Amino acid sequence: MSEQELTLKKMILQATLLSNLEFLKNAMPTIYDAFKSFQPIDTGVAIDDNGNENLFNNGQFAYSENPRDLAKNQVAVFLDNPIYSSYDIKHSSDEHITFKHAALLKSIRNVRNADTGGKIPKPTNESRLDFICFLGGGLGYQIEELLNTKNVLNVFLFEPNPSSFYALLHCIELKPLFDKCMNQGGGFTITVGGDEFSAVNQISALLTKQGHFNLSIIHFFKHYDSELITKTMKSIKEFGHRWHAGWGFFEDETIGVSHTLSNLHAKFPILKTAYSFKNPLKKADVFVVANGPSLDSAIEFLKENQHNVIIISCGTALKALLINNIKPDIHVEMERTAGLSNFVEVVDRTRDITIKLSDLNIVALNTVYDGILKRFKTAYLLTKMNDAGGLLIRRLDKRNKYSYPMYTNPTVTNTGLAVATELGFEKIYLVGTDFGFVSQEYHHSKDSIYFDSNFEHKEVVKDNMQTNMIVKGNFKEEVFTTNIFDSSKSGVELLLQSKPYINAFNTSDGAFIKNTTPKHISDIKIKNKLINKGKKITALLKTASSREQLFDSNINSHIDEVKTKLKVFLEQLLGLTPPNFHTREQLAQAFSEQNKMLLEMQHKDETVFILVQGTFKYFQTYIMASSYYYSDLDKRAEFINSCINAFNEHVNDTYIEFIKYYNKPAKV
Incomplete structure (x- = not known):
């Protein structure tokens, strides 16, 4: 050159x-x-x-x-x-499908596979x-x-x-x-x-x-x-x-709004912001107990030390604790469907348990079925973010009085840790928070409902535990995990990262959790005595909660506003997808326009956005992913239009159900 x-x-x-x-x-x-x-x-x-x-x-x-x-x-x-990833959904068996959205998504899969042989x-x-x-x-x-x-x-x-x-x-x-x-x-x-x-x-x-x-x-x-x-x-x-993960569906949000309204009408107090009250027990040793397999190895420790530590039980860990005569100071629930009752009421059905639900305090997300909360001695609500019912509470809260913690999903362990931090506790031990397992046969505590001889969902749980995902272990080099366990672990890590003043220890023989210190349960020595623990917990929960501003007239006014906006918004969204698409690219353009409208609505009215965003995301993604299975472009267009037509009908049907049932007891 x-x-x-x-x-x-x-x-x-x-x-x-x-x-x-x-x-x-x-x-x-x-x-x-x-x-x-x-x-x-x-x-x-x-x-x-x-x-x-x-x-x-x-x-x-x-x-x-x-x-x-x-x-x-x-x-x-x-x-x-090409190297690529493709989106797909793991469907339930027909007998375990409850919701219309699940049935429709599975029917899309069935048609796609019948037409194409199920390969991209x-x-x-x-x-x-x-x-x-x-x-x-x-x-x-x-x-x-x-x-x-x-x-x-x-x-x-x-x-x-x-x-x-x-x-x-x-x-x-x-x-x-x-x-x-x-x-x-x-x-x-x-x-x-x-x-x-x-x-x-x-x-x-x-x-x-x-x-x-x-x-x-x-x-x-x-x-x-x-x-x-x-x-x-x-x-x-x-x-x-x-x-x-965790987009949710319109049907879920309808249940959540229904349960939130029932809980507000039942006058359950809501936890306040942590800075608005003092916790005299904040230096106490707090054990957030979930239902992982390693809970079994912690039972004796909890039994011996229960009078001098604060125990927060999470979901199905409750039965495992009570059958061992360990009484939690606070129980926590987060699942929204009324079907959760079966997992909670197993306590009263188990002959060897003498401690009853009516002896216990519960803190639950606002979405939990009020019929469950009424079974407990006292019940309190924690407001769930990114939830239509939680956003309703926030609309009512003109004085910013209530707590709105992030990372309360996707499992009850996330909620349990959020309850502990929102109450102001600063020294927290995680027990049974395995977020994984060494053996796919030993996925939860053996004293929990999952191993009861008459537990009807054993095959579903077993199927959900089939995984090839491996993550770093807390005490072992690696353990198996699942998508939901890994997402839950991430939420715990992010919550602790946002509260660096909390000293957190992971005692579980499961997944390693960032922002915690691994510590064997046998190495923990409890030195302090807790006198009148029960009375102090009762006083703390009362001090840390309130019912101010939650008037029925205000609630009804906000609901009416949401219903009006929601109707107009859905008409605009569905107006972008008449079922006459010729190409996948046209479909993508329409979905893009819908996404822009959803993002705009998120800023205008987050409640309206939350009600519908998950349903649109799931169906948009699944319809688009399924369209790739078709190499015959005419058949692809026919499939796309059939899916869009069914989806539009589903959204209209779900909207009508919301209008009819948002203030009625949930159907599931």
């Missing part, structure tokens, strides 16, 4: 950098600020002996061949043998790829090549090395790629630096913005191997299920 050609190439590289910085200044100002005066370390772009732009890293060129040719080859390999054809054969994650940017030629070869809706680029990304800024023009995605209604997102969790979190944010239906198929394009890229792929596999 002549000196003149070399000079020209360098000028082009510099011009490309300046063009990209100008683009980033407006489109991605945070990245612009990081790179406007950036000085690379050990890595940069240079012209190699063959006259090609190349990545120069630690004294040598990274690419042994022309980087542009390499990019073309990588794209060809990717299109021929190569998704890169699609005319448009809706979501691609580029892991490692290099010089970016593979991104440019793929977007020139295929229409792409959403791009996520994760480049761990800032110096490498700075080199990329010299080589490809980002604005045309960005515009291609944006002009189709998609997005182009870039994350530079950080750890593997940065990528997972940014993908989650992109899904929220662009619509979770983009989960249907996600492509992963790995440009180069590195320890961090490998960790990122592993984290996506481990934690990607959290992107679609």
Whole structure:
């Protein structure tokens, strides 16, 4: 290469950098600020002996061949043998399906599989790829090549090395790629630096913005191997299920509103904000007891020390404690269906238990069936966030008097820990909070309802415990877990992270929990005495709760406002999806418009948003994912329109049920 050609190439590289910085200044100002005066370390772009732009890293060129040719080859390999994730649902057997949404989702699966044989054809054969994650940017030629070869809706680029990304800024023009995605209604997102969790979190944010239906198929394009890229792929596999966890359904929210109204009419007090009262027991040793297998090894300790510690029992751990004559100071429940009664009332049906429900205090989420709460000596409510009933309480709370903790889902362990922290306790031991198991046959305490000879859901529970998921253990190297256990563990970790003043110990022989200290139950020594513990707990619960502002007239006024807005909103949403789609791309556009409306409603009226958002997310994602099974585009269009028609009818039907039953006892 002549000196003149070399000079020209360098000028082009510099011009490309300046063009990209100008683009980033407006489109991605945070990245612009990081790179406007950036000085690379050990890595940069240079012209190699063959006259090609190349990545120069630690004294040598990274690419042994022309980087542009390499990019073309990588794209060809990717299109021929793509790496991707696909969204699917684990359906219950017909006899265990209670809700209409579950029946309809399963019918979509049945039709899809009958039509197609239940296999997805190569998704890169699609005319448009809706979501691609580029892991490692290099010089970016593979991104440019793929977007020139295929229409792409959403791009996520994760480049761990800032110096490498700075080199990329010299080589490809980002604005045309960005515009291609944006002009189709998609997005182009870039994350530079950080750890593997940065990528997972940014993908989650992109899904929220662009619509979770983009989960249907996600492509992963790995440009180069590195320890961090490998960790990122592993984290996506481990934690990607959290992107679609806990959306809820309209039918669930109807039950939650019904139970919330019943509980307010029953005048159960609501826990207040922690700073509005004093807890004289805040330094006491508090044991949050869940129903994991390791509870069995903690029973003797709890029995010996129960008079000098505070015990908060979570859900089905109650029977295991009471059958061993251990009386919890506070019991906690969170499931919304009335069917929870069977799991609670087993206490009164078990002959060897002398302590009754009427001897106990309960704190439950506002969604729990009032018929259960009335069985206890005293009952208190904890407001559930991201819940229509909880948001109703918040609308009534003009003085910000009540507590609104995050991370109370998806299991009762999350609620139990939230109760402990909202009451102001500062030293907490986690017992039976395994969030996993060593043996899939030994998944809960053997003294709990799950191992009763007459327990009718044994096969369902056994099926739910079948898993290949493995996580780091608390005392063992690794343990099995499930999606829901892992999501629950994440909630515990985030709650403790938000309250760094809490000293938390994990005694369970299950999953390792961040922000806790592993501690064998046998190593715990209780030194303090608790005098008149029962009276002090009773006084604390009364001091920590209130019923102010919860007047029936205010409740009815807010409900009427929600009903009016909800009707108009659903008409607008369903107006975007008349069943006359010809392509999957048209469907994606309609779903994108619905998602924008949902996000706008989240800011305008969160109660209306929460009522319907989960149903739309689940059905959008499942219908879109199922459409990929059809290679015959005419049959695909027919399937899409049939699904949309059934979904629209389902939403209308569920709305009518909400209007009829929101203030009536729940049906399930």
